[in-house]
Amino acid sequence: MSKEHNLAVEEEKSLKEEMKKMEYEPLLPVEKKLIGISIGLGVVLLFVFVWVSRTFFPGVH
Numbered sequence: 001m002s003k004e005h006n007l008a009v010e011e012e013k014s015l016k017e018e019m020k021k022m023e024y025e026p027l028l029p030v031e032k033k034l035i036g037i038s039i040g041l042g043v044v045l046l047f048v049f050v051w052v053s054r055t056f057f058p059g060v061h
Contacts, residue, residue: 027035
């Protein structure tokens with residue numbers, strides 16, 4: 001194996017070990033709210049862009 005590959009494998013093992021040592025941290029209420037707002041905004045904008053596309057550019061579809 002190459003030297004770069006061995007280094008990458010060692011870094012991955014080190015990262016996995018560090019992640020196992022970490023304690024579980026639940027999301028804060030404000031983080032949950034931001035996630036919900038982001039997903040909701042994404043879904044709403046998806047429908048808005050589809051509507052705009054079909055309304056103002058009907059021949060393209």
